[in-house]
Amino acid sequence: MKLITLIAFFVFTINTQLYAAVQSEMRSILKSYIQIIPYTSPDKKLDDKKLLKYLGELKESFKNTKHELYMKSPSFKSNITFINSNILHITKGVKLKHYGYAREQVKHLVSNCISCHAQLPSKKYDVITHKYADIIKDNIKTNYERGLFAYFLRDYEKAVEYLKKDISKLKDSYAQEERASQVLKIYTMSLKDFSKAKNFVEGLRSEKNNHIDKDLLSKWIKDLNEWSKVPNQKLKQKKISKLIKKYLTPIESSMQLGNQFSFQVIFYSMHGILSNYLLENPKTTLKTEILYWFGLLENTSPSIYSLGDLYLVDCIKMSPKSKYAKKCYDSYSKSITFGFSGSAGTHIPADIQLELDELQKLIEK
Numbered sequence: 001m002k003l004i005t006l007i008a009f010f011v012f013t014i015n016t017q018l019y020a021a022v023q024s025e026m027r028s029i030l031k032s033y034i035q036i037i038p039y040t041s042p043d044k045k046l047d048d049k050k051l052l053k054y055l056g057e058l059k060e061s062f063k064n065t066k067h068e069l070y071m072k073s074p075s076f077k078s079n080i081t082f083i084n085s086n087i088l089h090i091t092k093g094v095k096l097k098h099y100g101y102a103r104e105q106v107k108h109l110v111s112n113c114i115s116c117h118a119q120l121p122s123k124k125y126d127v128i129t130h131k132y133a134d135i136i137k138d139n140i141k142t143n144y145e146r147g148l149f150a151y152f153l154r155d156y157e158k159a160v161e162y163l164k165k166d167i168s169k170l171k172d173s174y175a176q177e178e179r180a181s182q183v184l185k186i187y188t189m190s191l192k193d194f195s196k197a198k199n200f201v202e203g204l205r206s207e208k209n210n211h212i213d214k215d216l217l218s219k220w221i222k223d224l225n226e227w228s229k230v231p232n233q234k235l236k237q238k239k240i241s242k243l244i245k246k247y248l249t250p251i252e253s254s255m256q257l258g259n260q261f262s263f264q265v266i267f268y269s270m271h272g273i274l275s276n277y278l279l280e281n282p283k284t285t286l287k288t289e290i291l292y293w294f295g296l297l298e299n300t301s302p303s304i305y306s307l308g309d310l311y312l313v314d315c316i317k318m319s320p321k322s323k324y325a326k327k328c329y330d331s332y333s334k335s336i337t338f339g340f341s342g343s344a345g346t347h348i349p350a351d352i353q354l355e356l357d358e359l360q361k362l363i364e365k
Contacts, residue, residue: 032058033113034139037148039106042175046099046106055087082310083112085355092349093339101339104299104306111307113152142166144179156190164200173211180204180212181264181301184220188268194228216261223265232273237286240277243270248293255300267297288324291315295331309335313359320362329363332356 035054038044062080086109093102140149147162160183167179180201187197201220204210235243247266248255254263274290284290291311298308312335315328333356340348348356 028061038145041144046094046102059087098340107306108309156186160186168209176212177261184264185268189272194224198224219262220265227269233276235277255296267301271297288315288319288322292324292328316359325363329359
């Protein structure tokens with residue numbers, strides 16, 4: 001009996017110590033993550049030594065994690081690999097003063113964290129705001145940051161509430177369009193509520209402090225009315241191909257040029273349809289094509305976060321001999337080349353160029 005008691009005590013002690021270690025590590029990861037979130041906003045300058053410090057701490061926290069087997073499971077491994085790649089790209093971008101590119105990579109990094117957390121049961125989130133209340137209080141200051149964190153916690157209604165408050169205080173038309181597009185994404189993709197999306201846009205038209213072009217708002221409303229009638233589940237491959245040909249192929253060249261606010265409802269609606277199709281048909285022959293469109297859709301939209309580059313790299317690695325692998329590589333390469341171009345020319349850091357070269361070799365083998 002004494003032996004059983006001793007073993008039980010020993011197991012309990014080890015489990016308690018392991019739990020405490022995991023909690024400490026997750027606290028460290030969350031703290032670094034929350035400190036990085038504000039840098040997704042154009043209001044936050046990237047020539048800030050603190051950002052590099054937070055990135056270093058985040059990388060070290062992942063490296064030191066004791067629940068390594070969990071983090072290396074198939075569903076998480078690619079995300080962790082890509083997060084480390086994001087950290088490298090952000091660091092290089094900041095050091096070379098290519099801040100636009102660095103900010104996009106910050107969005108990619110934060111998106112990867114969300115992607116991982118989206119794989120966990122929703123009930124896991126109920127305790128986060130209580131367990132880490134001090135970290136949240138010390139680092140989440142503005143309505144925009146509160147909206148981003150609520151989105152991370154998958155509290156979409158609360159995210160919309162904070163982002164709407166932020167829109168009303170902005171005086172720049174582009175900034176308002178960007179925030180409004182982010183709210184539009186939550187309504188159409190996360191909440192799948194086109195009625196609320198339409199009410200939101202109509203409300204913007206009557207706002208005194210609204211600086212968004214009225215013609216753009218009218219187009220959003222028109223598109224919302226159209227897409228609210230399009231079924232987005234249980235679609236056959238033939239129907240998916242027709243939708244791509246009708247709505248995405250004609251604007252493909254425009255999507256390569258950057259943010260296209262006028263197409264946002266099309267982007268979000270098609271993204272939702274393609275996501276549902278891929279979930280329902282994981283072995284579809286359209287997979288690499290869909291990953292290509294995901295990459296363009298994410299990188300073109302002024303989203304809260306973006307996984308565009310992750311989709312493009314996955315597309316290349318999944319089927320390197322397909323015609324879409326070449327298109328994915330071209331899009332990904334253009335993104336990096338543009339990011340490291342300036343008045344003095346293009347200077348892609350050696351380690352990032354090595355990544356590109358390795359991807360190109362996959363296609364050319």
